[in-house]
Amino acid sequence: MPGVEFDKKKDTKRKGIEPTQVKSIKLMTALEKGSDNDGTGKNFNQDGVVFGKTYKFIVNGYTNLAPQDKKKIKWKFKYHSISKNKWIEHNSTVTGEEYNLYLNEKDICGRMIHVMAYINDDESEGYLKVWHHNRFRFFDRKLVEKQAEERAKEPWKIKQASSSLCGMAALYNALIKKDPNRYLKIVKDLLRTGECTLDSYTIAPHPAALEMYDVHPKRTQDFRSMGMFEVDWLVLATTRSKESTRNLIYKGKESGKLDMLKAVNWPDMLTRMGKQVGGFGNSTAHGLSYTSINDKKTVIGGRVHDYFSDSDFKELLTIDSLHKKGRHILMMIDADMIYNKASYSSLVDVFNDSHWVVYEGDLAFYDSDQNVTVDLDKVETVSFKIFTWGRNPQSGEYISLAGKIEPDKDVQAMIKKPGLNSKSFKSNYYGYIEMY
16 A cells, blocks of 8 residues: 555664665576686586676565565676776666666676675675676686796797698797787787787677687587697687688688688788787788799799799898897798698699798708808708797697697708708798888
8 A cells, every 4th residue: 555665664663673675686597607717628617697698687585575666676786897906886777676787898707796786785785796707708717828828938839730820820929029918918808808909909709700709629610620729729710810801701610721711811911910919010021922922933933933043042041130130030931841842833832831930040051961051052951940830949849739749850850950952942932021
């Protein structure tokens, strides 16, 4: 009846009874599984809410009788922001026994949400804590950050494996050498919020590839079949997806030649990203125009050029000189070079075998007697060190997914005497990008 609630409050105050308060609230929307973030990378039993969905909360208990006027029930939520290092509170304009919370703030990802419903005191009434999954919710945060720390100390551990993300691997190898903290920021921001903004450039999956956020590290149909570590897929694949064109959307999975083509890193793209992602003040391509590449790979013209000219060796000397000055050199080659195999197949090789490596020094030329020579006309073989495929440039060894140290005999043969046959180098070398 009208006025009953008013009279009851007068009566409760007279008898010393506390006014009605919200005692408890309940989440009605089902939670979803994600990584336990325990460092094992094996457990996915953590319940939580996910970005981009709406969750319904209700009041399901009061300290006394329910208030007659349900509009007196107010809602709010808060979380501790990592980016701002302070508590952020959101007071809802919605009142009543039901509250729908739409989660569209990336900063809340990877944080605990504190939801409150109250009539008089927001700190002592209905209260519920709910975990908000990281944007890449199936990736183990502790494991990924451990892998990232390892790469920040030894950037050669970045491993593209069988993916076509060699350009991204080379770029991040150079980036870490320049600024490991920039790399760690990218890893942490990507994992938690799904994106990372560097100045005016934002790394994130392409808008047509948002399913990357639901990729599961243990599903072989996702990226695991490519043999990549979690942190490498997270960073390399997401960065490349950002650069997708409308007709070639890279989604981090490579099950055929078309998928591999979507991941190819073109020279102009990689040169630009040296500044935008790598943070280098200067990033310049040398000898990587379409015409230049085409001339090098013509079946007849390429052979004639390499037979009579030592221009590629002279350019290698320039690369070595720049490396000694502290410049970061990304070389575009055909992978056949690493296998010490001469190759002239026109532009077919550019699509099938083109590969980015990082020059690591220790250049030496050898004559027919395997003696070191400075006379380029007498060069028969050449050796130098590179970063490629997660190989240690000093030893040619790599770490398998099982954690074992394995040798790469092709890389080992390339970095020590006698090295590569001169034809193998010349026929498979295109040019380089200089970053500093």
